[in-house]
Amino acid sequence: MYIVMVAPECAPVAHAGGLGDVVFGLSRELEIRGHAVEIILPKYDCLRYEHIWGLTLDYRDLWVPWFKGAIHCSVWFGHVHGRKCFFIEPHSQDRFFERGTLYGAADDTMRFAFFSKATLEFMLKANKRPDVIHCHGWPTGLVPVLLYEIYKFHGMPNQRVCYTIHDFKHQGLDGERVLWATNLGRPEYYFHHDRLRDTFNPRALNFLKAGIVYSNFVTTVSRGYAWEARHTELAFGLGHTLYLHDGKFGGVRNGVDYDMWNPEIDPLIPHRYNIESLERKYWNKEALRNRLWLRKDYKPLIAYVGRLDSQKGVHLVRHALFYALANGAQFVVLGPSPDPSINGEFWRLKRDMNDHPDCHLELRFDAELAHLVYAGADMIVVPSNFEPCGLVQMVALKYGTIPIVRAVGGLTETVFDRDFSERPPEQRNGYVFHQADAAGIDSALRRAIGLWYAYPQDFRGLMLNGMRCDYSWHHPGQDYVNVYEYIRHN
Ligand code: ADP
Numbered sequence: 001m002y003i004v005m006v007a008p009e010c011a012p013v014a015h016a017g018g019l020g021d022v023v024f025g026l027s028r029e030l031e032i033r034g035h036a037v038e039i040i041l042p043k044y045d046c047l048r049y050e051h052i053w054g055l056t057l058d059y060r061d062l063w064v065p066w067f068k069g070a071i072h073c074s075v076w077f078g079h080v081h082g083r084k085c086f087f088i089e090p091h092s093q094d095r096f097f098e099r100g101t102l103y104g105a106a107d108d109t110m111r112f113a114f115f116s117k118a119t120l121e122f123m124l125k126a127n128k129r130p131d132v133i134h135c136h137g138w139p140t141g142l143v144p145v146l147l148y149e150i151y152k153f154h155g156m157p158n159q160r161v162c163y164t165i166h167d168f169k170h171q172g173l174d175g176e177r178v179l180w181a182t183n184l185g186r187p188e189y190y191f192h193h194d195r196l197r198d199t200f201n202p203r204a205l206n207f208l209k210a211g212i213v214y215s216n217f218v219t220t221v222s223r224g225y226a227w228e229a230r231h232t233e234l235a236f237g238l239g240h241t242l243y244l245h246d247g248k249f250g251g252v253r254n255g256v257d258y259d260m261w262n263p264e265i266d267p268l269i270p271h272r273y274n275i276e277s278l279e280r281k282y283w284n285k286e287a288l289r290n291r292l293w294l295r296k297d298y299k300p301l302i303a304y305v306g307r308l309d310s311q312k313g314v315h316l317v318r319h320a321l322f323y324a325l326a327n328g329a330q331f332v333v334l335g336p337s338p339d340p341s342i343n344g345e346f347w348r349l350k351r352d353m354n355d356h357p358d359c360h361l362e363l364r365f366d367a368e369l370a371h372l373v374y375a376g377a378d379m380i381v382v383p384s385n386f387e388p389c390g391l392v393q394m395v396a397l398k399y400g401t402i403p404i405v406r407a408v409g410g411l412t413e414t415v416f417d418r419d420f421s422e423r424p425p426e427q428r429n430g431y432v433f434h435q436a437d438a439a440g441i442d443s444a445l446r447r448a449i450g451l452w453y454a455y456p457q458d459f460r461g462l463m464l465n466g467m468r469c470d471y472s473w474h475h476p477g478q479d480y481v482n483v484y485e486y487i488r489h490n
């Protein structure tokens with residue numbers, strides 16, 4: 001099959017979060033399976049050029065219709081760690097992709113509406129006729145609209161669209177001007193609530209809704225999150241739209257890149273290990289303790305790795321820290337906080353805990369230290385309020401670190417409680433709690449710490465169960481191929 005990914009991110013060249021990892025990891029998996037994959041991205045000024053090999057001008061004069069005129073673009077081509085990437089560079093006073101960041105500009109919706117239009121115009125003019133166009137996130141929500149309302153009639157009648165929603169919270173809203181800019185026109189048609197009209201604001205068009213309504217198939221990044229989007233308020237107003245399009249909506253879990261996250265080959269940890277040499281994991285625990293000035297005592301080490309923001313359940317992270325210290329465990333936090341009030345709170349906590357021999361807070365992003373934390377910790381807490389998929393728990397499992405998670409989104413699909421899961425014992429790999437409160441997380445921490453002290457052999461068995469889990473791209477890759485095949489033939 002010939003697949004074109006249209007995305008605002010691709011790791012590591014344009015990377016802000018999980019979406020970028022998915023675009024890279026899935027493309028790689030599809031290529032391993034023999035499919036032809038190309039990725040189309042904006043040519044941001046902040047691209048990490050050191051990750052692009054052989055950047056060359058591929059299409060010199062692409063004129064993209066925009067309002068009543070057209071914008072002149074160049075399209076570049078290069079390899080990003082083996083992936084084939086095209087970069088669209090508009091030459092206009094709007095300087096759409098010259099903002100120093102990927103997102104966060106006041107005109108983000110117009111920037112990505114332009115990108116969507118330019119992508120289709122490029123495919124049309126460069127004679128690219130993929131079997132499937134796979135679009136990612138709200139920024140590409142207009143691609144299927146433009147395909148089915150315009151480009152289908154200009155030589156692209158057979159293309160199919162798969163649309164992946166990475167997060168329902170960010171939806172992309174704008175007014176009528178987007179229709180005139182992209183030459184869709186006909187506001188009375190598109191503002192219909194069965195099409196693009198936003199649920200809460202009748203004067204706004206909703207890009208994410210556009211993607212759901214117009215694509216041939218819609219996925220989100222785990223089955224758990226797909227269920228929550230359908231049945232709870234986590235679709236942020238799009239629940240009814242999903243209900244109407246239920247037959248073409250499903251969850252496909254994200255994969256982990258085991259080339260990067262694998263204790264057997266990880267160059268960023270001092271002692272490599274696998275299932276057969278698990279005792280070497282304890283050497284990493286010693287290394288972590290040395291690095292963070294923690295005392296060497298017979299105690300389990302519990303960690304939190306991740307952004308400190310309200311989505312991640314920070315109040316429970318704080319609570320877990322005190323619970324651990326009061327119950328014979330050590331605690332490490334590794335995470336930056338984008339939110340000033342949470343940031344202030346954790347810096348105060350860090351100062352209070354400064355000399356504590358069993359606790360360390362590192363309030364920043366540190367990729368290298370993250371590897372050592374996964375390898376050195378005994379347990380990791382993920383008490384999220386919502387979690388579309390979550391990478392942390394899957395990485396922890398690979399490193400034999402027991403995840404203690406709240407039962408939300410992708411966490412429900414990847415972590416199975418040692419005591420209460422309905423799965424066979426050999427598939428149980430961690431601890432799960434339900435309520436987002438102190439009693440909830442305490443119940444799981446108590447059981448985990450209790451097992452560590454009282455039944456070390458059983459704890460080790462649980463670690464091995466986790467290390468045997470396969471959360472690579474292998475299964476999700478096949479799921480996506482099935483989706484592509486389905487939409488090609490229906
Ligand atoms: P989200 O995408 O919502 O931030 P995920 O669990 O999907 O959360 O992915 C987070 C990724 O970022 C994981 O690979 C994790 O290891 C990494 N990460 C999170 N916090 C840090 C940090 N402070 N330092 C280094 N890596 C981090």
